[in-house]
Amino acid sequence: MKPLTKNLWRNIRDSLGRFIAIVIIIMLGVLLFVGVKATGPALKDSLNTTVKADHLADSQLLATTGVSKAQVKAAESVSGVQAEAVKFKYVIGGRASDVVALYGYQKGTTINRLHLTSGQLPTQANQIVLDTAAKKSGYQLGQTYTFTGGSKLARRTFKISGLLIRQPTSKTLVVGQRISVMAPCVIL
Numbered sequence: 001m002k003p004l005t006k007n008l009w010r011n012i013r014d015s016l017g018r019f020i021a022i023v024i025i026i027m028l029g030v031l032l033f034v035g036v037k038a039t040g041p042a043l044k045d046s047l048n049t050t051v052k053a054d055h056l057a058d059s060q061l062l063a064t065t066g067v068s069k070a071q072v073k074a075a076e077s078v079s080g081v082q083a084e085a086v087k088f089k090y091v092i093g094g095r096a097s098d099v100v101a102l103y104g105y106q107k108g109t110t111i112n113r114l115h116l117t118s119g120q121l122p123t124q125a126n127q128i129v130l131d132t133a134a135k136k137s138g139y140q141l142g143q144t145y146t147f148t149g150g151s152k153l154a155r156r157t158f159k160i161s162g163l164l165i166r167q168p169t170s171k172t173l174v175v176g177q178r179i180s181v182m183a184p185c186v187i188l
Helices: 003-014 016-054 069-076
Strands: 060-062 084-093 098-105 116-119 127-131 144-146 157-164 173-177 183-187
Touching: 003 016, 069 084
Parallel strands: 098 173, 127 157
Antiparallel strands: 060 183, 084 098, 084 183, 116 157, 127 173, 144 157
């Protein structure tokens, strides 16, 4: 055996704990790198599947003063663009007077489809769909959900018709049908 090789093995034997620690650190680094490289394509495929299945919006334009039908048509005139106007407002409601994001719901919406866990989408103006976080707060199908008087809504009390999976774009999501609000947005 060459002297260099003998010296190497002697150093490893004399500091075995340090050698094992270095090997473990290198192994963890390699495993982390391999895991990240292998997970990336799977996450990308999962995201693409979700975006296509739910027809998620590529971008959203918000306007505090409202969006006219002419502006929606102008957005749709761009090649490859599909636009829908959605009414949106933060309001106070529920038993605990929580601040919730209220989104208008129109039958036949093709962008940002909703996935119900139970119940059905609103079929009447007095119905509302809550996200599954509302179930944790004790709300059930058939109960009423009331907004405060300061919400400036045409109707304040709604019957819960369904529960849906929380949308990724909101912390708390409440959906109703034909609710007059002040700040609509266009989803492109």
